[in-house]
Amino acid sequence: MSDTGLHPGLVRPRPQRRRARSRTYSATVRTLGPLALLVLWWAASATGLLTPDVLASPAEVLRAIGELWGNGQLPDALTTSLTRSALGLLIGLAAGLVLGITTGFTRLGDELLDSSIQTLRTIPFLSLVPLFMVWFGINETAKILLIAVATTFPMYVSTSSGVRSTDPELIEAMRSFGMGRLALVREVVLPGALPSLLAGLRLSMTLSVIALIAAEEINATAGIGYLMSQAQSYARTDILAVCILVYGLLGLTADVVVRLLERLLMPWRTPQGATR
Template identity: 45%
Template sequence: MNVPRFPSATLGLDPGTASRRNDDEAARAADPRALIDLPTREARRGSARQWSLLRSRALRVGVPLALIVLWQLASSLHVVAPETLPPPTVIIDALKELIADGELQSAIGVSLVRAATGLAIGGGIGLFAGLFAGLWRVGEEIVDAPLQMLRTIPFIALIPLFITWFGIGEGAKVAVILAATIFPMYLNTYAGVRGVDPKLLEAAHVFGLSSRQIALRIILPTALPSILVGVRYSSAVALLALVVAEQINAQNGIGYILVNANQNQRADIIIAGILVYAALGIATDLIMRALEHVALPWRPRFELA
């Protein structure tokens, strides 16, 4: 039976071994039935990964650039009136103006503190509520029904109530973000805890693990991917709620810049502020992806193409 022989470099071998290897290769070349060395599976996977990475980076960069070019062309050809949608060059000039004044840098810092505060409080409440309802039946009976009812209420509809309770200061703004981030965190945590494979729990009981050990060693690690999805979703919702919250008599922040631009009919600054919100959302998503990669190194990555 022919045994496949895999090629290797002859560098570093003694002359006798290299000569025998060359003779073997010549014999296989003369024999039409000799086996042909094919690329290994790892080599094919490596080239496929490189092509996938190159394609992903090209699409991520190329598509936004193509949209910006089309936007500029539409403005240059007067397909869209500059007063309605200023071209990208004007938006860049507006951003330079805000950066030169130092207004944008301070506004971003204030807005991020608001979003982070609301996310920390609301996400924390949602996390503990999800664990309480998922781990204990009495917790589900106490927490799940009220939260399922409250999550159907848009957080925007609660703004008048928050203004009545907290006034028009920072309290109302943080409360809006808090109310928006509780429910995504709760739902993902609850689903992750309740989605643990029953066979794992049965095996834990067979090995004599206590309820605390089961929760810490099986349920929480298994539910961690879903919990991190909740953190990622809640962080995105926090930025959406920030846009709304900063319309409540804001004296600083990105929303304050947009309000002033609206009063002065500065469409370029309004669009520049919207793009800053979008950039913050992309940065937040990248941070959450990195957090998932660090916290879940064991999770396999699967792609159809």
């Protein structure tokens, strides 16, 4: 043994040091990837590797945004699509939350509902498009309900799992103090399941954008999907690129909203990798 008390050849372990990163630094690093893609896109268009009939250049896409915004088409389409997505998402979140609490908190609800819901969950929601068109026609109802179905199951699975993971001893202790079922769910179960609920919300909001794309293929006469359909008919790759970017920004916005909710509702949690 050496003077340090360690076996020869071994070194004294050093504690891992973590450097806190500022939000400005993290935000800057996050923008590098999109900026690199934008530069590659611009370079490919400038050198002729990407021709306008394949994909419009960034400058042409910017001109298309100005054109669509100036004539009011883009604001109207955004309003229509966001309304569809929001209504479907709200229905899906409410249904998933209620069903998840029912099956996760009560044995009878679990026995009656869980197997049926799990079976329905395995059906791809895109396969329901023809059936919804037969049932509800080509109006707004079919579009909103398709989004609702797509967003129900992620919220259900996360809620049910989060409720089941609540400490049973804590629940029994609260029951012994005379707390009723509704108060128990509101004061104990839901706060304990909050991380799972937010995870379900993140998945459901992302799926609401994906389902919106599918829903707007149901003979839409307004919305971003309608703009894409019209642009496809006239081979306007600049407008097609605008619509794709809008869908991407909607998904990114949904993710940012959930991240903000996590910081507000769970301020004690450190974002993963923030101090590495």
